Amino acid sequence: MVKRLGNITYTDLIPLSKVYDQIKQDAGSEDALLTSLLDAACRYLEDEYGFIMAEIACRVMLDTWPSGKYRFEVAPLGSVTSVTYIDGDGANQTLSSSDYSVNSDEYPGVIHFTNCPDLKNQLGAVTINFDAGFASSELPVPIVQAVLMMVATMYELRQNEVTARTISKVETSTHMLLSPYKVSVFR
Numbered sequence: 001m002v003k004r005l006g007n008i009t010y011t012d013l014i015p016l017s018k019v020y021d022q023i024k025q026d027a028g029s030e031d032a033l034l035t036s037l038l039d040a041a042c043r044y045l046e047d048e049y050g051f052i053m054a055e056i057a058c059r060v061m062l063d064t065w066p067s068g069k070y071r072f073e074v075a076p077l078g079s080v081t082s083v084t085y086i087d088g089d090g091a092n093q094t095l096s097s098s099d100y101s102v103n104s105d106e107y108p109g110v111i112h113f114t115n116c117p118d119l120k121n122q123l124g125a126v127t128i129n130f131d132a133g134f135a136s137s138e139l140p141v142p143i144v145q146a147v148l149m150m151v152a153t154m155y156e157l158r159q160n161e162v163t164a165r166t167i168s169k170v171e172t173s174t175h176m177l178l179s180p181y182k183v184s185v186f187r
Contacts, residue, residue, distance in 0.1 A: 050075060
């Protein structure tokens with residue numbers, strides 16, 4: 001499981017002015033509510049589709065060395081900053097960057113291991129620290145549009161009474177916009 005080592009401020013990526021335009025309201029009247037809805041929509045889409053909307057430091061811990069390569073569960077991959085491990089004697093070590101290669105052009109990115117030293121048999125014996133997420137100027141327009149559609153839908157449907165037909169339309173539309181960005185990893 002990927003752990004994020006920080007937080008993303010989604011209003012830095014998608015300003016509330018765009019949200020107000022989407023819901024056709026005057027700016028400033030419901031900032032707190034719309035910020036909350038924007039955060040919820042962004043986080044849901046990141047978790048559901050596997051992309052990260054802004055560059056952030058991340059970490060993944062593995063119990064053993066992957067057999068040959070490890071495909072990251074989030075995208076896009078920026079760079080791998082370090083690979084550390086606990087050797088057979090229980091000492092913390094850093095794997096030399098000459099013992100692995102990274103392909104961040106694949107979606108999601110891949111790290112190929114060429115030399116895997118002995119590990120201590122314990123949970124989390126291998127730690128990969130990396131950067132992932134879209135550069136702030138490169139967030140794809142379909143992702144922004146899907147977020148705006150979700151926020152508008154959540155804003156309009158704040159009551160408990162919701163029709164399945166309305167939700168289905170929103171889910172279909174967002175899926176069509178986001179399907180090219182979905183991260184699929186089979187282990």
